[in-house]
Amino acid sequence: MMLGAFEDAELEPNEMQEVAFHLARCESCTGILADYSTLGRDLRSITAEPSLAGFSSAVIARVDRLPMPVFTRIARALRRQLDSVGAGLAWGGAAVAVAVVTIILMTPYAEHFANRAPQSTVLAKAEPAAPATSLVADATANEPTMADNDSHADISRLESENRSVAVWSEPRRDTTVIWLPDQP
């Protein structure tokens, strides 16, 4: 009577030991146990296991179809709306911030192209018209010089090996002069 339970390993350890000891001496019981084993294997082989494909999704779908309490539904709807509006506000804020920074950075550039930029830094002002006999001024070569803003030229850089460069403007004649006397 204990052979079935022994085959299914459902006996207590001392009972398992007792049955195993008996089987070692009893050919009849050994044969019966072999029949049980064969019968069990055959039964398992002819039994079809149900398929679990789609089981979890079907369960979730059924859970979703269950009636939800009103308060839970309202809370979920509110949370969804807040998430959506929050993301929108974040993106909108980022876009506005980038636009503001861009406009701040680009405004001088735009003004430059719209001819509203301030003139370059005046480093030195050339003296008004000088007579031809006193052309050698103290303008130092390689030092940037800027002609008078009233003239028709704004010089932002002037480089020369000649250390006696003179620069002056003659607004009445719309002319700026750079004088490079030959070095002795």
Add this chain to the structure above:
Amino acid sequence: MTRRSCSLTFLIVAISAFGMPGLLNAQSSPKQVNVYIDSVMAADTNEGTDPRLGPMDQKLRGLFGFSTYSLIGHNEGETDCGKMIAFTLPGGKILHVQPRAIDGDMIAMEIVLFDGTRPMMTTDLKLKNNGTLIVGGPRYEQGMMIISIGASTGGSPPIQSQATPAEATNR
């Protein structure tokens, strides 16, 4: 507001902001610059003024005290902003003019004067449209050389000699 529409708004704002200066530039400034060069020899030899100098005569007399002004060369050329134009002048001088930008009524340019291969002077300046820059001083024959550099973006050229390049070389 969905995430996609936010991204689209951001893209439009960014493109508008970055594209504005380029648009302003494209609308407000022509790109071609006419450059006029007159090379004049000035000396104290009491020979008077070369009639080919035309209205430049008064300007030179107002600026300098020489008794002789003779036109020794006239060059003119047209170039685009950012593109250098080179002129070969009398006395082995070479002049490079590179307009950089047109800023309203001013033409930003770089000018380099060479004596042969040696750079004598390099300058960055903004010259008023139709204004004149005079570079002078180098010795030339019995006097000094005066180079009048004019630039315009079109229309009437700055005050210059009335000689054509061919006439200026036939002294």
